[in-house]
Amino acid sequence: MSPELKLVCLECGETIDQEHPHSTCRSCGGLLEYTLVPGKEKTRFSGPFTFWRYRQIMPRVSRVVSLGEGGTPLQRSRRLAEAMGIDNLFLKDESRNPTNSFKDRSAALIVSDAASRGYDTLVCATNGNHGASVSAYAARMDMNCNLIVPKAVDMGKLAQMMIYDAKIVESGESIEESIKRARKLEDELGWYQATTELNPLSVEGLKTISYELVEQNGVPDWVILAMGSGATLYSLWKGFLEQEQLGLVDRMPRIIGVQAEGCSPISRAYARGEEKPVDIGEGETEASAIRVSEPIYGALALKALKDSDGYAVSVSDEDMMSAGKEMAKLEGIFAEPASAAPVASLRTEGVGSLIESSDNVVCLVTSSGLKALVTYFKAANRLASTRGEDVAWKHVTAAYSTIQSLSTKPSREVA
Numbered sequence: 001m002s003p004e005l006k007l008v009c010l011e012c013g014e015t016i017d018q019e020h021p022h023s024t025c026r027s028c029g030g031l032l033e034y035t036l037v038p039g040k041e042k043t044r045f046s047g048p049f050t051f052w053r054y055r056q057i058m059p060r061v062s063r064v065v066s067l068g069e070g071g072t073p074l075q076r077s078r079r080l081a082e083a084m085g086i087d088n089l090f091l092k093d094e095s096r097n098p099t100n101s102f103k104d105r106s107a108a109l110i111v112s113d114a115a116s117r118g119y120d121t122l123v124c125a126t127n128g129n130h131g132a133s134v135s136a137y138a139a140r141m142d143m144n145c146n147l148i149v150p151k152a153v154d155m156g157k158l159a160q161m162m163i164y165d166a167k168i169v170e171s172g173e174s175i176e177e178s179i180k181r182a183r184k185l186e187d188e189l190g191w192y193q194a195t196t197e198l199n200p201l202s203v204e205g206l207k208t209i210s211y212e213l214v215e216q217n218g219v220p221d222w223v224i225l226a227m228g229s230g231a232t233l234y235s236l237w238k239g240f241l242e243q244e245q246l247g248l249v250d251r252m253p254r255i256i257g258v259q260a261e262g263c264s265p266i267s268r269a270y271a272r273g274e275e276k277p278v279d280i281g282e283g284e285t286e287a288s289a290i291r292v293s294e295p296i297y298g299a300l301a302l303k304a305l306k307d308s309d310g311y312a313v314s315v316s317d318e319d320m321m322s323a324g325k326e327m328a329k330l331e332g333i334f335a336e337p338a339s340a341a342p343v344a345s346l347r348t349e350g351v352g353s354l355i356e357s358s359d360n361v362v363c364l365v366t367s368s369g370l371k372a373l374v375t376y377f378k379a380a381n382r383l384a385s386t387r388g389e390d391v392a393w394k395h396v397t398a399a400y401s402t403i404q405s406l407s408t409k410p411s412r413e414v415a
């Protein structure tokens with residue numbers, strides 16, 4: 001018998017019916033989570049090394065929409081390891097997913113669920129990667145995709161959303177405001193809620209990264225990843241806990257969460273020994289993927305960090321960009337700034353003093369650098385200037401002129 005998944009409220013503990021989709025608990029407004037109940041037989045995975053290999057530990061869907069997600073490489077990174085002074089460094093390269101980010105895992109499951117339930121319209125608040133993913137999977141299923149985005153979104157991600165034919169509406173300065181708007185639209189129009197923070201299937205999709213890591217190279221000593229809302233860190237930890245529960249692993253990794261110095265409500269709370277994210281007002285960082293000032297999964301991420309005997313740290317935008325360049329130069333992997341934060345953290349005193357040189361370390365590369373081209377062009381240009389080259393500058397100027405010369409004004413239709 002396969003494991004069973006119950007949907008429960010993390011606040012009041014109520015068991016929720018799975019007949020209809022739910023974004024939060026109807027009784028108390030708390031976050032919902034699927035809890036795994038192991039079956040009688042030992043869980044074994046079969047089939048090709050893809051996302052859907054792990055169907056039995058995910059909530060059931062009757063229709064599957066796939067673009068070939070999951071099964072991403074775990075690249076042993078010898079040159080980068082040497083530069084960082086450790087022996088065993090691996091990069092889990094999630095930029096190889098269909099829309100070049102880890103969010104394809106949650107989007108595949110969410111859109112499959114919406115299709116299984118017969119929905120034809122989705123709503124999703126997003127600051128980038130998740131929106132790009134959801135719009136691609138929605139396109140494949142011929143579903144209407146309404147994306148609510150905050151003011152600043154990376155140009156590459158926005159281009160993906162547009163080309164995948166999503167309807168894009170800007171709402172608010174921050175992702176928090178966009179999420180409120182998406183909730184309102186769900187309530188008023190009955191659209192399927194595909195926002196990461198409001199759909200418990202997100203965690204279920206993302207936890208498969210942990211299952212893959214274990215099948216690829218056993219349990220790492222350390223898993224290092226960037227934190228925005230805290231959902232990814234929490235998801236990976238949940239994946240490891242489940243594998244322990246299923247008897248698939250007999251030890252657990254230690255988890256390190258990394259935030260941007262200008263936007264670090266979780267890392268600051270960790271440093272102060274607090275259980276909830278610190279109120280930082282409006283955070284600022286060029287790494288838009290982790291520009292989240294009020295992290296909905298912050299308290300759960302803090303608990304995961306504590307339970308895993310882990311650690312949290314912040315790095316500057318400049319350090320992320322340098323780490324991004326080193327990853328590209330030494331390993332051939334082009335990561336967006338937020339995805340370079342884990343590697344940047346290896347150079348911090350806190351992380352450096354925790355990791356033994358012989359430890360097995362995995363850094364999660366969540367998304368491709370192609371999505372944040374403007375940010376990298378600026379950095380490439382600074383590098384080119386120091387070398388007395390002006391190639392990057394010439395191309396950036398040309399790109400900006402092209403954008404400025406576009407005469408069609410985008411539609412500002414409000415949903």
Ligand SMILES: [Zn+2]
Binds near residue numbers: 009013025027
């Ligand atoms: Zn509740």
